[in-house]
Amino acid sequence: MTQDVENVRVLIADDHRLFREGVRSLLASLPDVEVVGEAATGDDAVALASTEQPDVVLMDIQMPGLNGIEATRRILAASPHAGIIVLTMFDDDDSVFAAMRAGARGYLLKGADQSELVRAITAVASGEALFSAAIARRLIAFFAGLRGETAAQIAFPDLTEREREVLDLIAQGLNNSQIAQRLFLSGKTVRNHVSNIFSKLQVADRAQAIVRAREAGLGGEKRTPPTQ
Numbered sequence: 001m002t003q004d005v006e007n008v009r010v011l012i013a014d015d016h017r018l019f020r021e022g023v024r025s026l027l028a029s030l031p032d033v034e035v036v037g038e039a040a041t042g043d044d045a046v047a048l049a050s051t052e053q054p055d056v057v058l059m060d061i062q063m064p065g066l067n068g069i070e071a072t073r074r075i076l077a078a079s080p081h082a083g084i085i086v087l088t089m090f091d092d093d094d095s096v097f098a099a100m101r102a103g104a105r106g107y108l109l110k111g112a113d114q115s116e117l118v119r120a121i122t123a124v125a126s127g128e129a130l131f132s133a134a135i136a137r138r139l140i141a142f143f144a145g146l147r148g149e150t151a152a153q154i155a156f157p158d159l160t161e162r163e164r165e166v167l168d169l170i171a172q173g174l175n176n177s178q179i180a181q182r183l184f185l186s187g188k189t190v191r192n193h194v195s196n197i198f199s200k201l202q203v204a205d206r207a208q209a210i211v212r213a214r215e216a217g218l219g220g221e222k223r224t225p226p227t228q
Helices: 017-028 042-052 068-078 093-102 114-125 133-144 151-155 161-171 176-183 187-201 206-215
Strands: 008-013 033-039 056-059 083-088 106-109
Touching (some): 008 114, 017 033, 042 068, 056 068, 068 083, 068 093, 083 093, 093 106, 106 114, 161 206, 176 187, 187 206
Parallel strands (some): 008 033, 008 056
């Protein structure tokens, strides 16, 4: 960072006062970083992000009231330009991927050294993403473990095994009657599965479901979407 670069405006969200003070003290020593606010709760973080419009938010996960994941989601819904860096003690897969799904562009553990934090702020303020070495290793291990899973399991974890099977056949261009014959199910059962799939995928019709499925690599040969 240099004096010629416009200040990076940072919001610190953490329920531990001493930790916030330590981070603020560190950032105060940097010439091109300005701490524009501190929040002790997720609700305060959302409110301050709305009024202060920070470039970067350092977000803890576990805070009173609104947690950091939901706060991240709400901040980005209102201010998509903001870069969220999760700064937490939690390094489990659920926390990491929940933060990524919410839109966080950085994930550091609270044991990270000062240079790593500064590097993350600089990267995220520039529109990049940065994860600590420990988190990067977890991501690599996680994705390596997905090799045996199907595309539908990865892309649509909320679907049951049968619903994923039905979705794959929908993506192949089969209508309900053909799916019923293929899976030895009643027409009513297939209709129920299709309805559940539409609901879970948040799609309005069969054509949209086919698009979502094929984007995930399902369906094999591409065919013309059938009518209901």
